[in-house]
Every structure is written in C-alpha cells, then in structure tokens.
Amino acid sequence: MTDERTLAPFGRRAAAVTWRARYGAYVVLGCADTGGPRPQAGQFYMLSAAERWGGGEGERPFLPRAFSVLRAPAGSPELEFLVEDVGPGTKRLAELREGDEVLLTGPFGVGFTPPRETRRPLLVGGGVGIAPLAILQDQLFPNAVPLLGFRDGAHAAGAELLIGARIATDDGSAGHHGLVSELLEAELARDSDVEVYACGPPAMLEAVRRECERRGVPAQLALESGMACGFGACFGCVVATRGGYLRLCLEGPVIDANQLAEVSAPEKQPAGATPANR
Amino acid sequence: MLDFCGIALEHPIINGSGTFDAIAARRAFGDALLESFPFAAFVTKTVTVAPREGNPPPRLWEVAGGLINSIGLPNKGLHGFLAEDLPELAELPVPLIVNVMGFSRDEVAELVDAFTERDEVAALELNVSCPNVETGLVMGADPGEVAALLERVTPLTGKPLIVKLTPNAGDVPAVARAAEAAGASALSLINTLRGMALDPGTGQPWLGATTGGVSGPAVRAIALAQVYAVARAVEIPIVGMGGVQTPTDALNLLRAGADLVAVGTESFRDPAAGRRVAEGLGTIVANRT
Numbered sequence: 001m002t003d004e005r006t007l008a009p010f011g012r013r014a015a016a017v018t019w020r021a022r023y024g025a026y027v028v029l030g031c032a033d034t035g036g037p038r039p040q041a042g043q044f045y046m047l048s049a050a051e052r053w054g055g056g057e058g059e060r061p062f063l064p065r066a067f068s069v070l071r072a073p074a075g076s077p078e079l080e081f082l083v084e085d086v087g088p089g090t091k092r093l094a095e096l097r098e099g100d101e102v103l104l105t106g107p108f109g110v111g112f113t114p115p116r117e118t119r120r121p122l123l124v125g126g127g128v129g130i131a132p133l134a135i136l137q138d139q140l141f142p143n144a145v146p147l148l149g150f151r152d153g154a155h156a157a158g159a160e161l162l163i164g165a166r167i168a169t170d171d172g173s174a175g176h177h178g179l180v181s182e183l184l185e186a187e188l189a190r191d192s193d194v195e196v197y198a199c200g201p202p203a204m205l206e207a208v209r210r211e212c213e214r215r216g217v218p219a220q221l222a223l224e225s226g227m228a229c230g231f232g233a234c235f236g237c238v239v240a241t242r243g244g245y246l247r248l249c250l251e252g253p254v255i256d257a258n259q260l261a262e263v264s265a266p267e268k269q270p271a272g273a274t275p276a277n278r
Numbered sequence: 279m280l281d282f283c284g285i286a287l288e289h290p291i292i293n294g295s296g297t298f299d300a301i302a303a304r305r306a307f308g309d310a311l312l313e314s315f316p317f318a319a320f321v322t323k324t325v326t327v328a329p330r331e332g333n334p335p336p337r338l339w340e341v342a343g344g345l346i347n348s349i350g351l352p353n354k355g356l357h358g359f360l361a362e363d364l365p366e367l368a369e370l371p372v373p374l375i376v377n378v379m380g381f382s383r384d385e386v387a388e389l390v391d392a393f394t395e396r397d398e399v400a401a402l403e404l405n406v407s408c409p410n411v412e413t414g415l416v417m418g419a420d421p422g423e424v425a426a427l428l429e430r431v432t433p434l435t436g437k438p439l440i441v442k443l444t445p446n447a448g449d450v451p452a453v454a455r456a457a458e459a460a461g462a463s464a465l466s467l468i469n470t471l472r473g474m475a476l477d478p479g480t481g482q483p484w485l486g487a488t489t490g491g492v493s494g495p496a497v498r499a500i501a502l503a504q505v506y507a508v509a510r511a512v513e514i515p516i517v518g519m520g521g522v523q524t525p526t527d528a529l530n531l532l533r534a535g536a537d538l539v540a541v542g543t544e545s546f547r548d549p550a551a552g553r554r555v556a557e558g559l560g561t562i563v564a565n566r567t
C-alpha cells in the first residue's frame with residue numbers, strides 16, 4: 001500500500017496570524033505557514049500559541065491541540081483553522097489576534113480519498129467538525145451539498161463557511177429542527193448512490209455510520225481523539241477498530257466506516273472538560 | 279564524540295523510552311527525520327515477549343505542566359519486533375538501545391538473550407517498573423528483586439545493560455546500589471510518577487487503566503533530586519531525565535551527576551526538541567570553555 005499523505009516538515013515552526021474572523025460561536029484563524037506544504041483535505045495540524053501557552057485555567061494548556069485544516073487556498077501560504085472556545089487550549093487560540101504567532105506541526109495523518117465507482121460525494125458535518133468539509137469542498141467536491149448539524153443558531157453561523165449547506169439545529173433555531181442524521185436518512189432514501197464524507201461529534205458519527213451500514217453506503221469518517229503529539233509518538237489517541245486499536249494521528253483521522261464496529265465516544269463527559277484536546 | 283558504556287555518541291541527548299516512535303515519525307516526516315535526527319542514540323518503546331494491545335482509552339490527561347498517560351506498553355511482542363520493527367530501526371543514523379520488560383526473570387532473560395544476538399542493538403535498557411508475577415513485587419521498587427534479576431541476566435549478554443529506575447520506590451539510591459553491585463552497566467531515571475485524574479463529570483477515574491504516569495515539567499524538580507541522590511550512590515553512568523524542555527534543564531541534570539540526558543514529553547510538543555536541546559547545550563558548553 002502506498003502512503004500518499006503529504007509529509008510534515010520535521011519540527012515545530014512559527015506562523016503569524018494574518019487574520020481572524022468570528023462566525024457565531026466560532027473563530028476562524030488565518031495564519032501564514034511559509035515553512036510548510038499545502039495539506040490534503042482531512043489532514044490536521046497541532047497548534048499552540050507562541051505566547052502564554054500555560055498559565056490558564058488549572059495552569060493549562062500544556063500540550064498542543066489538534067485541528068483539521070479548514071482551508072488551505074492554493075498558491076498561498078495561508079492555513080485556516082476553525083476554533084471553538086471549549087477549554088483552556090481552545091480559549092487561548094480563540095483570543096489570538098492578527099500579528100500574534102502560533103506554533104504548529106503538520107500536516108499530519110491521512111485525509112479523504114475520492115469516491116468509489118461513480119458515487120456522488122455527500123458531506124455531513126456536525127459542530128466544529130464541519131472544518132475538514134470546507135477544504136474538501138474546495139479541493140475535490142465544489143458541487144457537493146453539505147448537510148450540517150449544530151446545537152443552536154449561534155453555532156449554525158458556521159454554515160457560512162461552506163457553500164450551499166442544508167442545516168439542522170437541535171433547538172430548531174435554524175433549518176431543520178432535529179439531527180443532521182435525519183437529513184442524511186432522507187437524502188439516502190432519495191438517492192443512495194453516494195459516498196458519505198463525515199466529521200462531527202461521536203454520537204453524530206455513530207448515527208451516520210449506522211445509517212450508511214444499513215443502506216450499504218460507503219463512508220469516510222474523520223474522527224477526533226485527544227492526542228499529545230500528532231505523529232505517533234504518544235500512543236494516546238488510539239481508537240478501537242475491528243482490527244484492534246489504531247493510532248488516529250497516523251492511520252486517521254479519516255477512517256473508512258467499515259473499519260469500525262461503532263464510533264465510541266472518547267469523551268465520557270460534557271464538552272469543555274476533556275483533558276487533552278480542548 | 280563522547281563515550282557511554284563503550285558506545286560513541288555525538289552529543290549527550292537521547293530520548294526517553296516510549297516518547298518517540300522513530301518508525302511512525304518517519305511516516306509523518308519522511309526521510310527529513312533521518313537527515314536531522316534529534317537524538318544521539320535512539321531508545322525504543324518497551325518490547326515484551328508477548329504482543330500487547332495496550333490499555334483501553336482514554337489514555338491521556340493534561341495536568342499543570344505535563345500529562346498523565348496510561349498507554350500500557352502496546353508493542354508487537356519480541357518476534358513481531360524482530361521481524362518488523364528492528365530492520366526499520368536499524369536504518370536510523372544513531373546507535374539503537376532496545377528497552378525490554380518481562381513479567382518474570384525468565385521473560386527478561388529471553389528478551390536479553392534474543393537481543394544479545396543482534397548486531398543492530400548497541401545496548402539494552404531494562405524497564406523494571408512492573409510487577410514480577412512470581413513474587414508480586416515491582417522489580418524496580420525492591421533492591422533484592424533488582425539484584426536477583428540482574429544476577430540472572432547479566433551473564434547472558436556482553437551488551438551494556440541500563441536499568442531504568444522507577445521513582446515509585448521507597449529508597450531509590452538503595453535500588454541503584456543494588457543494580458550496580460549486581461552488574462548493571464548504567465542507570466536511567468526517572469520513569470513516570472504514578473498519578474491519577476478523576477472524570478469531572480462522573481467522579482470516577484478518567485484513565486482507562488485507573489492510574490497512569492505523570493511526566494513533563496511538573497516532575498522536573500523530582501527528577502533533579504533523584505538523579506542527584508543516585509549519582510552520589512553509584513559510580514556507573516547515569517541517564518537523567520524528567521521534564522527537560524530547555525538546554526538549561528539538561529545542563530542541570532548533567533550538573534546533578536547525569537552523563538546523558540533524555541528528552542521525553544517535550545518531544546510531543548516539538549518533535550525536534552531533542553536537537554534544539556542538544557544544540558543549545560553545545561553552545562552553553564562551548565561558551566564556558
């Protein structure tokens with residue numbers, strides 16, 4: 001098997017924040033990664049702030065945080081990341097301003113691959129997990145209609161980052177009142193000659209996985225797991241697959257749904273308190 | 279070049295076992311890793327006789343100035359390592375130190391025997407932070423256990439044997455003296471300190487294995503004290519480690535009595551941390567002479 005991932009430069013490098021924009025509950029950080037390659041859709045970076053990384057709540061953060069790249073415009077050194085303030089690491093990153101510096105390593109992991117046979121790509125995202133679908137739309141599927149789920153209207157503002165999205169919200173404040181997996185079910189009932197590309201919280205991905213399995217639809221799932229390093233050193237980010245544990249940073253973050261008996265929640269607690277990836 | 283147990287090293291910075299996977303790193307970084315390899319020698323993750331899948335997740339918890347890990351020594355087992363990993367590790371541009379752990383003296387002997395035959399291996403490091411299933415005692419926590427283990431395995435090999443001491447022992451210098459008397463070539467310390475975190479939501483243990491090992495700058499002062507104490511108890515060389523982030527941290531461990539310094543958790547934050555520390559340390563030393 002050839003490993004076609006885009007390789008990361010060895011070592012950590014600084015990148016200046018060139019712009020920052022707020023989309024409802026989210027912040028988009030643009031930074032100039034002049035020392036790195038153009039990533040593939042679905043690859044991720046480990047980010048920390050160059051200044052004041054540590055000294056926050058509980059004297060954290062200490063470890064860098066993993067972020068799928070939101071966008072990486074061709075012909076530019078720019079990388080964009082989608083940040084939601086849910087813990088000491090994401091809080092510090094979300095407060096960065098133009099001219100501040102981030103430290104980053106990456107791109108890491110394996111990204112999305114083209115659909116099998118003649119299948120049409122169908123993008124499904126939830127919350128901050130919409131990030132890799134934007135670069136996927138940019139790079140591979142400009143005409144794909146994304147189905148996106150959010151908690152509420154403030155989060156649904158993130159849908160502006162993709163083109164032509166159909167939205168579901170838990171509280172009904174925007175789009176379909178309910179789960180994005182319900183939009184997916186309706187879409188698959190209409191036409192199941194698709195390949196699903198999904199990223200979002202574990203419960204959403206498990207619903208997507210089950211629905212795709214039921215209808216025999218292939219799916220590529222971008223998972224999240226708390227990780228310390230991003231390059232296979234810490235062994236902290238393992239996810240349980242049919243073939244045993246695998247390091248998500250190295251064999252993922254995009255996993256073929258067939259490899260999983262279920263998408264298990266790496267987080268046993270409410271958002272905001274997880275240790276290594278918030 | 280400096281000499282460590284007869285092994286020529288370009289500088290005094292190596293990695294702590296289990297904090298850098300050179301095979302995985304080569305997949306992520308390509309051959310750029312080999313061109314600027316961050317360590318003067320490479321220490322493998324622990325190899326056991328039987329394959330291990332490791333502990334159930336979650337395996338990590340961030341603490342102030344560090345983290346707790348409960349990885350559980352996943353590895354392919356001796357035969358898998360020899361067949362799949364060793365040939366790849368032999369391509370590294372630095373000497374190879376294989377870290378091994380057994381659940382009995384027989385198992386450690388089997389591992390030492392197997393690696394003694396391999397020219398790719400420059401030295402062995404014994405992870406003694408595990409219980410001996412025959413005696414129920416943590417091998418590295420008890421001077422008698424360590425002595426009995428080394429008396430069993432030192433006659434099996436001509437390669438240097440480094441004993442990785444656990445800080446979770448009542449009298450670490452006593453364990454160090456027992457290891458030296460029984461034929462250890464060198465000592466390395468500290469391993470992680472046992473720690474724990476509770477799930478804020480449920481109040482139950484967060485880590486899949488209930489407890490884990492604390493590492494990072496949070497343990498640096500403890501490492502310095504233990505290296506200092508052990509260096510005054512033995513004559514054999516010492517690999518000092520624990521929370522090293524900067525050249526000054528490494529210099530302090532050398533001043534406390536270490537001969538080499540290992541970088542561990544800091545490599546998670548910056549994969550090239552070892553090289554940065556080694557270069558900075560070289561500059562400090564050059565400016566003082």
